[in-house]
Amino acid sequence: MQNIWAIIVAAGKGSRLAQVTDTAKQFLLWKNAPLYWHSVRTFAQSPYLQGIILVLPATCLEEEKTKIARRLQREALTIPLLSCAGGEERSDSVRCGLNLLPPKVSHVLIHDAARPFASAALLANVCQALIHGAQAVIPGLPVSDTIKEIENGCVLKTLRRDRLVQVQTPQGFTRDLICQAHNQGKDLAVTDDASLVEALGVPVLTVAGEETNVKITRPSDLTLLNEDNGPKGYRLGQGYDVHRYGGSRPLILGGVPIATDLTVEAHSDGDVLLHAIMDALLGCAALGDIGDHFPDSDPRFAGISSSLLLNQVLTLLSQKKLLPLHLDATVIAQKPRIAPYKEQIRKNLCRLLALDSDAVNIKATTEEKLGFTGRLEGIKASCVVLCAQQAKNDEP
Numbered sequence: 001m002q003n004i005w006a007i008i009v010a011a012g013k014g015s016r017l018a019q020v021t022d023t024a025k026q027f028l029l030w031k032n033a034p035l036y037w038h039s040v041r042t043f044a045q046s047p048y049l050q051g052i053i054l055v056l057p058a059t060c061l062e063e064e065k066t067k068i069a070r071r072l073q074r075e076a077l078t079i080p081l082l083s084c085a086g087g088e089e090r091s092d093s094v095r096c097g098l099n100l101l102p103p104k105v106s107h108v109l110i111h112d113a114a115r116p117f118a119s120a121a122l123l124a125n126v127c128q129a130l131i132h133g134a135q136a137v138i139p140g141l142p143v144s145d146t147i148k149e150i151e152n153g154c155v156l157k158t159l160r161r162d163r164l165v166q167v168q169t170p171q172g173f174t175r176d177l178i179c180q181a182h183n184q185g186k187d188l189a190v191t192d193d194a195s196l197v198e199a200l201g202v203p204v205l206t207v208a209g210e211e212t213n214v215k216i217t218r219p220s221d222l223t224l225l226n227e228d229n230g231p232k233g234y235r236l237g238q239g240y241d242v243h244r245y246g247g248s249r250p251l252i253l254g255g256v257p258i259a260t261d262l263t264v265e266a267h268s269d270g271d272v273l274l275h276a277i278m279d280a281l282l283g284c285a286a287l288g289d290i291g292d293h294f295p296d297s298d299p300r301f302a303g304i305s306s307s308l309l310l311n312q313v314l315t316l317l318s319q320k321k322l323l324p325l326h327l328d329a330t331v332i333a334q335k336p337r338i339a340p341y342k343e344q345i346r347k348n349l350c351r352l353l354a355l356d357s358d359a360v361n362i363k364a365t366t367e368e369k370l371g372f373t374g375r376l377e378g379i380k381a382s383c384v385v386l387c388a389q390q391a392k393n394d395e396p
Helices: 035-044 058-074 090-099 120-131 175-184 193-199 219-225 272-284 306-319 339-353
Strands: 004-009 049-056 081-085 107-112 136-142 148-151 154-158 165-167 171-174 205-208 233-250 322-332 360-365 378-389
Touching (some): 004 035, 035 107, 035 120, 081 090, 107 120, 120 136, 136 193, 233 272, 272 306, 272 322, 306 322, 322 339
Parallel strands (some): 004 049, 004 107, 049 081
Antiparallel strands (some): 136 165, 148 154, 233 378
């Protein structure tokens, strides 16, 4: 008879969310419980499982075990829950969990704690495949977009969509196989456990995944937690800034140097676009404007990069639990021509704000030789930003 345990990996750092929250994603709250606990609940309720191992960061293992003990006083589990410290990499953490498995365990499910929406039905599909003899099982979704393999920015070939799947967790394995795969594949650079099994030449079976089994990875994914976590709604911020031509600062827009003889007058680096964006972000947080935070009378900000100032503004937003979702900005100048730089500026703003490519829009226009921009006296920018108000993370 199969003795199936689950390893829930919750020891990661979540670096892609670091710009918007100082809370590791597995500890973010949803329905008043950290994300990892939702996986614990779902797995504990499965009739196929006999136990769970939770792998946590070594730095907070004892603190989290205390919180878990308090939570278990309110909602007892019907199967054993063990916990251990993870390692530096995900594969190290999985090995820590494998080493803690009781001797009689025959099969293992390995699941990422950042997928809190996995259903009991999905667990059943994976477990049923193991019970019927599969050595390795992974959930997968059909790929709807065209996928191309590239090298140095050029397309090598277009891959057949009917032969591609988007892989999820939990992934299921016989215990002996996954232990062997991890022991022999320590030096392999892989992104999931099944890849280590594939390296051994063992077939991996796929079962239907779930569209809702989303992994919380990017800042935009945090909106998935809003509805059930009591969001305060959305905030809209508007920004506007102007700089006079003729100063000593070279022209920079959105952190991108512009090849032109035109210069600007400014105390900082004079990036009019980032200044407008910062004002819009501060508007979302009702925190005044950049003059309040970075006055031109302060020598600390003389010539400073506006990208550094933007990081400080994003920190203020994070403290207010505000998450930027979308940005729409316009640069107004008679000269220079902004169009050749728009895509580079947009990509840099996506990087600075940790936003997806479809969440940043940059426009450029002239004022038909009217006004101070038309007379080549200066440049201006306007911006609108949408932010989501996140619920506060309280202790469980």
